[in-house]
Amino acid sequence: MITFTVNGSSHAFDGDPNMPLLWYLRDEADLTGTKFGCGIAMCGACTVHIDGRPVRSCLTPVASVDGRSVETIETAENHPIGKLVQQAWVEGQVPQCGYCQSGQIMSAVALLKTKPSPTDDDIDAAMSGNICRCATYPRIRAAIHSAAEKLAYEA
Amino acid sequence: MKRNSTRHEPHDGFVGLSRRQFLGGMGAALTLAVSLKSGIANAASLASEAAADAFAPNAFIRIDEAGKVTVVSSYLEMGQGTFTGLATLAAEELDVPMRDVSVVGSPADLRYANPILEAVFGRPVQGTGGSTAMAGAWNQMREAAATARQMLVNAAARRWQVEPASLSVTDGVVVHEASGQRIAYRDLLADAAELPVPENVQLKSPDDFRLIGAEQGTPRVDVPAKTNGSAIFTQDKKLPGMLVAVIAHPPKLWGKVQSVDSSQAEAIPGVVAVVEVPGDDKIQGGVAVLAHNTWVARQGRGALKITWDDSQALTVGSEAILSAFRDLAEQPGIVAEARGTLLDDAPEGGTVIEAVYEQPYLAHSAMEPMNCLVDLQGDRCDIYNGEQWHTGDQSAAAEILGFETEQVSIHQLYAGGSFGRRANARSDYVREAVTLARTARDQGIEAPIKLVWMREDDMRATQYRPLTVQKSRMVLDDAGKLLSWHWRIVGQSFMEMPEGAVDDSLVEGAKEMDYDVPNLRVEQHNPTTFPVPVVWLRSVGHTHTAFVGETQIDEAARATGQDPYQFRRSMLGNNPRALAVLDLVAEKSNWDTPLPEGENGERRHRGMALRTSFGTVVAHVAEVTLHTDGSYVVDRVVTAIDCGVAINPDVIRAQMEGGFGFGLSFLRQGIVFEAGSVVQSNFNDYPVMRMNATPQFDVHIVPSSNAPSGVGEPGVPPAAPAVANALAAMTGHAYHSLPLGGSVATS
Numbered sequence: 001m002i003t004f005t006v007n008g009s010s011h012a013f014d015g016d017p018n019m020p021l022l023w024y025l026r027d028e029a030d031l032t033g034t035k036f037g038c039g040i041a042m043c044g045a046c047t048v049h050i051d052g053r054p055v056r057s058c059l060t061p062v063a064s065v066d067g068r069s070v071e072t073i074e075t076a077e078n079h080p081i082g083k084l085v086q087q088a089w090v091e092g093q094v095p096q097c098g099y100c101q102s103g104q105i106m107s108a109v110a111l112l113k114t115k116p117s118p119t120d121d122d123i124d125a126a127m128s129g130n131i132c133r134c135a136t137y138p139r140i141r142a143a144i145h146s147a148a149e150k151l152a153y154e155a
Numbered sequence: 156m157k158r159n160s161t162r163h164e165p166h167d168g169f170v171g172l173s174r175r176q177f178l179g180g181m182g183a184a185l186t187l188a189v190s191l192k193s194g195i196a197n198a199a200s201l202a203s204e205a206a207a208d209a210f211a212p213n214a215f216i217r218i219d220e221a222g223k224v225t226v227v228s229s230y231l232e233m234g235q236g237t238f239t240g241l242a243t244l245a246a247e248e249l250d251v252p253m254r255d256v257s258v259v260g261s262p263a264d265l266r267y268a269n270p271i272l273e274a275v276f277g278r279p280v281q282g283t284g285g286s287t288a289m290a291g292a293w294n295q296m297r298e299a300a301a302t303a304r305q306m307l308v309n310a311a312a313r314r315w316q317v318e319p320a321s322l323s324v325t326d327g328v329v330v331h332e333a334s335g336q337r338i339a340y341r342d343l344l345a346d347a348a349e350l351p352v353p354e355n356v357q358l359k360s361p362d363d364f365r366l367i368g369a370e371q372g373t374p375r376v377d378v379p380a381k382t383n384g385s386a387i388f389t390q391d392k393k394l395p396g397m398l399v400a401v402i403a404h405p406p407k408l409w410g411k412v413q414s415v416d417s418s419q420a421e422a423i424p425g426v427v428a429v430v431e432v433p434g435d436d437k438i439q440g441g442v443a444v445l446a447h448n449t450w451v452a453r454q455g456r457g458a459l460k461i462t463w464d465d466s467q468a469l470t471v472g473s474e475a476i477l478s479a480f481r482d483l484a485e486q487p488g489i490v491a492e493a494r495g496t497l498l499d500d501a502p503e504g505g506t507v508i509e510a511v512y513e514q515p516y517l518a519h520s521a522m523e524p525m526n527c528l529v530d531l532q533g534d535r536c537d538i539y540n541g542e543q544w545h546t547g548d549q550s551a552a553a554e555i556l557g558f559e560t561e562q563v564s565i566h567q568l569y570a571g572g573s574f575g576r577r578a579n580a581r582s583d584y585v586r587e588a589v590t591l592a593r594t595a596r597d598q599g600i601e602a603p604i605k606l607v608w609m610r611e612d613d614m615r616a617t618q619y620r621p622l623t624v625q626k627s628r629m630v631l632d633d634a635g636k637l638l639s640w641h642w643r644i645v646g647q648s649f650m651e652m653p654e655g656a657v658d659d660s661l662v663e664g665a666k667e668m669d670y671d672v673p674n675l676r677v678e679q680h681n682p683t684t685f686p687v688p689v690v691w692l693r694s695v696g697h698t699h700t701a702f703v704g705e706t707q708i709d710e711a712a713r714a715t716g717q718d719p720y721q722f723r724r725s726m727l728g729n730n731p732r733a734l735a736v737l738d739l740v741a742e743k744s745n746w747d748t749p750l751p752e753g754e755n756g757e758r759r760h761r762g763m764a765l766r767t768s769f770g771t772v773v774a775h776v777a778e779v780t781l782h783t784d785g786s787y788v789v790d791r792v793v794t795a796i797d798c799g800v801a802i803n804p805d806v807i808r809a810q811m812e813g814g815f816g817f818g819l820s821f822l823r824q825g826i827v828f829e830a831g832s833v834v835q836s837n838f839n840d841y842p843v844m845r846m847n848a849t850p851q852f853d854v855h856i857v858p859s860s861n862a863p864s865g866v867g868e869p870g871v872p873p874a875a876p877a878v879a880n881a882l883a884a885m886t887g888h889a890y891h892s893l894p895l896g897g898s899v900a901t902s
């Protein structure tokens with residue numbers, strides 16, 4: 001039995017331990033905010049946090065999160081940085097089709113946790129694994145800078 | 156840019172109306188049911204029994220007891236801000252704030268036919284495409300909302316025994332200035348429902364626009380749900396007892412299943428069934444594995460042992476197709492446009508520019524791989540889909556099932572991108588899902604089934620932007636004036652064409668070009684020799700014609716010592732709209748001032764391109780840095796656009812940014828066939844633009860009072876040529892074939 005927490009709640013799973021966390025979250029835990037885009041860690045749509053660090057859940061076997069803490073887009077608003085990032089996304093009118101945006105936001109939150117005032121190069125490095133076929137990138141960049149400013153102001 | 160941060164209540168925003176509710180709301184024009192029950196008219200309650208709560212004077216507008224407005228969209232929201240545009244038009248004419256308006260997707264019904272596509276196809280179709288939503292809704296939605304407003308105002312006038320003309324409306328409250336009386340819409344619904352529908356309603360004069368064209372107050376209606384994971388796409392939709400299907404498609408296009416050994420797949424815990432999906436002339440088909448969980452279904456697919464019958468399969472590769480098309484490019488084709496007399500040779504001192512251009516098949520690669528949920532129960536079928544081709548897909552499903560179209564309900568969900576992919580004349584993936592559901596039912600499986608394509612299916616078993624070979628020849632006189640242009644386009648047509656007929660989409664942008672060219676001949680070959688399924692991709696024929704036309708113009712300018720901007724200007728004398736856009740982009744990009752060189756003396760240059768598509772004129776100027784190793788980056792893009800009335804300026808800017816980004820990927824990507832199979836499989840070998848390649852944008856919208864035209868597509872065509880022109884200006888090489896790749900020869 002694999003046990004872990006998702007967004008603070010306890011979960012236990014005794015199915016295929018090789019099943020990627022992505023499919024556990026979406027199909028078993030009904031947390032569909034985390035998206036499937038490529039299945040090979042090339043697009044970032046499936047980004048979640050494990051023990052606070054961003055990972056691509058499509059290539060993360062559910063067994064590997066045993067005893068760990070998983071956080072998804074559904075709980076982003078419960079964290080100060082997540083909330084700021086989501087607000088910046090709304091203010092900057094970032095999403096178009098929206099499908100990639102859960103992953104974008106989770107990557108952005110992870111970036112701001114480690115680098116509260118990222119440079120453009122930092123953003124390129126942290127965000128280039130997240131594809132947006134609608135190419136909302138300039139607005140993502142602007143929204144990250146805007147969230148960083150508010151973060152600095154609130155600190 | 157800062158936006159008004161008014162938040163709409165997050166909701167999944169996308170529950171379609173069922174057919175029954177639809178007819179209930181619309182059937183008897185004005186015997187409007189206004190229930191005494193209270194309830195918020197959000198998407199959720201509309202989909203429930205409470206549908207009759209609404210004041211519904213027409214197919215598009217409903218107002219509930221709390222005064223909340225629901226706009227019914229006949230169009231798909233696939234990212235282009237369509238829902239927001241519709242909400243803006245409705246809120247404007249109704250005089251309500253945007254926060255009181257939500258949008259739901261309509262069911263498939265010809266009463267929601269797209270007025271512009273109807274004109275194109277000569278028959279009513281409900282669908283979204285060709286950047287038509289705002290152009291089509293401009294009158295339709297405003298009239299629908301103005302009608303509702305007039306009925307509510309008339310109701311107040313009757314109540315107060317005053318002239319309707321003496322009343323005004325602010326934020327959903329009718330006001331009689333003289334007496335100071337006020338009444339909210341929500342208190343007038345029952346009265347209004349009893350009044351006759353006015354025949355002719357007065358639309359607002361543009362001077363009175365409060366929301367249309369506003370920089371504030373019209374945030375996108377779908378954004379909150381798209382920042383917290385609550386927006387529901389087909390991928391996310393679940394029904395009780397639903398099974399997920401992952402399908403093995405033929406490795407060679409159009410291959411058929413000869414035999415399948417499914418024993419290992421069926422042995423995987425959680426696999427429910429294995430179902431063969433017969434392919435036909437429209438779908439690939441294959442073998443589907445059904446499970447309660449996508450991963451299990453996918454594991455099951457991997458364990459299938461299938462022997463394929465390739466006797467009808469595509470066997471050739473892109474090289475053979477290119478080679479056949481190259482031959483055709485040398486032969487006269489079907490004439491799409493001919494004016495004047497072509498010149499064979501340049502006059503004394505003149506110049507001939509001739510080249511053959513090749514562009515590959517492209518996959519749309521929307522972020523959400525194709526998928527479709529089918530719930531087949533007895534004599535009805537419910538389809539949940541990011542639905543872009545409503546009535547076409549409905550008819551296809553009915554045909555497969557032997558149903559009347561009324562037995563098929565389509566529930567429109569948010570689409571995780573489409574770029575033209577989901578509007579498909581073959582209804583391919585919907586057809587595949589419905590065929591699967593039918594076959595599964597015949598095997599005794601009674602469950603809703605969601606067919607989920609993996610990314611590899613979305614790249615290898617899909618439908619492609621056509622590969623083209625184009626031959627283009629310009630003749631210029633000694634003063635550099637373009638005298639004659641002969642342009643031949645070879646590619647599969649976007650739709651089935653009668654033998655010898657012109658597919659206008661294949662030659663669009665060449666046939667009716669922006670420039671004034673005295674002697675022009677545009678020909679096409681649309682061979683059917685190679686059965687690669689093709690479909691329009693964001694901006695259709697312009698995806699391949701803009702690159703040829705706009706880079707050859709630069710090549711001609713370079714060859715004759717002219718500035719590409721001035722050369723274009725000289726040919727736009729009869730096209731004041733395009734000229735104004737070109738002048739604006741030149742001014743805003745400081746075209747006449749050279750770019751400073753980059754770090755370490757790296758070369759930097761601007762490139763420009765112009766293209767009118769779908770009634771909208773767009774010009775991009777790209778500022779490009781060429782690194783010493785030949786790699787290049789677009790630093791900044793200046794864009795000018797004339798799309799008529801700018802309904803939502805910020806949405807327009809977003810579409811220019813996104814359209815450029817989408818078009819920029821053309822420089823890097825291509826789908827290649829080898830022996831009937833697609834070589835590429837996923838984003839590892841099909842590069843798309845990422846954050847680290849993203850330029851800054853500066854978008855300028857030409858003020859206009861003309862009826863609006865679309866913005867979803869027109870940002871795409873001039874993107875790749877603008878960048879190629881900048882590179883060519885630095886390297887002196889003209890680029891005739893795509894993809895260019897990530898680097899170019901520097902000298």
Ligand code: FES
Binds near residue numbers: 038044059
């Ligand atoms: S789905 Fe995991 S990175 Fe694409």
Ligand code: FES
Binds near residue numbers: 096101132134135571
């Ligand atoms: S918003 Fe559509 S893929 Fe990013």
